[in-house]
Amino acid sequence: MPCQRIVDILRSATCPQNCDLTPMKIPEGKAVMECRDLHFHYHDGKEAVAGVSFSIAPGEAVALCGPNGSGKTTLLKLLTGLLSPDEGEVRLGGRVLDDAGAKEAFRIVGMLFQDSQDQLFCNYVAEDVAYGLKQLGVPQAEIRDRVDLALHLCEAEHLAHRPIHHLSGGEMKRVALAGLIAMRSPVLVLDEPTSGLDPAASTHLIELIQHLNHTHGSAFLIVTHEMDRVPLLARRVLVMEGGRLLADGDTRSILTDVPLLEQARLQPPAITKFYFEKALRDGKKADWLPLSVEEALSHDAASPRLLEAEVSRAV
Ligand SMILES: Nc1ncnc2c1ncn2[C@@H]1O[C@H](COP(=O)(O)OP(=O)(O)OP(=O)(O)O)[C@@H](O)[C@H]1O
Numbered sequence: 001m002p003c004q005r006i007v008d009i010l011r012s013a014t015c016p017q018n019c020d021l022t023p024m025k026i027p028e029g030k031a032v033m034e035c036r037d038l039h040f041h042y043h044d045g046k047e048a049v050a051g052v053s054f055s056i057a058p059g060e061a062v063a064l065c066g067p068n069g070s071g072k073t074t075l076l077k078l079l080t081g082l083l084s085p086d087e088g089e090v091r092l093g094g095r096v097l098d099d100a101g102a103k104e105a106f107r108i109v110g111m112l113f114q115d116s117q118d119q120l121f122c123n124y125v126a127e128d129v130a131y132g133l134k135q136l137g138v139p140q141a142e143i144r145d146r147v148d149l150a151l152h153l154c155e156a157e158h159l160a161h162r163p164i165h166h167l168s169g170g171e172m173k174r175v176a177l178a179g180l181i182a183m184r185s186p187v188l189v190l191d192e193p194t195s196g197l198d199p200a201a202s203t204h205l206i207e208l209i210q211h212l213n214h215t216h217g218s219a220f221l222i223v224t225h226e227m228d229r230v231p232l233l234a235r236r237v238l239v240m241e242g243g244r245l246l247a248d249g250d251t252r253s254i255l256t257d258v259p260l261l262e263q264a265r266l267q268p269p270a271i272t273k274f275y276f277e278k279a280l281r282d283g284k285k286a287d288w289l290p291l292s293v294e295e296a297l298s299h300d301a302a303s304p305r306l307l308e309a310e311v312s313r314a315v
């Protein structure tokens with residue numbers, strides 16, 4: 001379902017209308033991103049990624065969760081070609097990511113860094129958002145349109161002419177995201193995208209991701225520690241621990257598996273934890289757990305015992 005607030009922004013009179021957001025197509029039947037048996041050691045001998053394999057289909061939205069130091073950022077850098085694996089391979093749109101495939105990779109995948117200061121390097125905002133498009137040789141008029149639209153969508157058009165080094169952390173994150181949106185890559189990897197954003201900016205970013213995913217079929221791999229937001233962002237969750245993939249499954253089965261999450265030093269969403277603990281306290285088996293407050297409310301409203309109580313009150 002398209003996100004109504006983003007649709008309204010796109011329809012507003014001030015929104016640049018000259019370009020769309022549809023990502024580049026990848027060859028039919030290929031995974032947009034795939035890794036097989038990836039291994040990576042840092043120079044000091046630390047094995048940060050130890051045999052990771054998975055694939056992401058076009059249009060999938062996947063969350064990557066794991067405790068600090070479990071190898072999430074290192075994995076994203078391997079998937080985007082910023083680091084090269086010691087063993088194993090990465091394929092983007094079916095093509096092996098090696099020196100020869102690096103330019104093509106730049107079109108297929110974009111990465112939002114954990115720390116935006118590592119990402120932005122031009123002097124001015126609009127120049128930075130345009131950087132990748134210039135490298136690809138996109139015509140000047142189209143660059144202008146794509147940059148204007150991306151800044152508008154990220155609620156950052158007022159920053160266009162500001163020097164990067166004057167921006168706040170949250171403003172930098174929005175500008176970095178605009179740079180990725182302008183590229184229209186078929187897959188985006190986002191490393192803790194909401195960290196450092198205020199609640200309204202976090203919600204806006206999540207709605208933007210939902211819109212690009214649902215309406216335009218952009219795929220996402222999103223690292224987050226905000227477990228409450230995972231059900232909003234992703235239909236599949238990967239759990240990483242000690243450089244390995246501990247689990248890979250649909251969002252409900254992973255987020256309601258409290259022992260699995262505890263093994264990875266993670267917690268389920270707060271509402272899920274509440275229902276789990278309540279069932280434990282009542283000595284019952286938690287055969288159903290909600291992932292959101294809305295789910296909990298509609299389940300409780302539909303539960304026979306509550307309905308019965310309501311009916312008996314009414315008669
Ligand atoms: N440049 C580096 N040199 C040596 N070791 C590193 C380097 N960068 C990361 N590491 C180590 O590799 C491991 C994985 O780090 P990584 O940054 O990938 O973890 P992460 O899961 O992203 O953690 P966080 O949730 O804190 O961001 C950690 O033990 C870390 O100390």
Ligand SMILES: [Mg+2]
Pocket residue numbers: 072073074114191
């Ligand atoms: Mg990290």
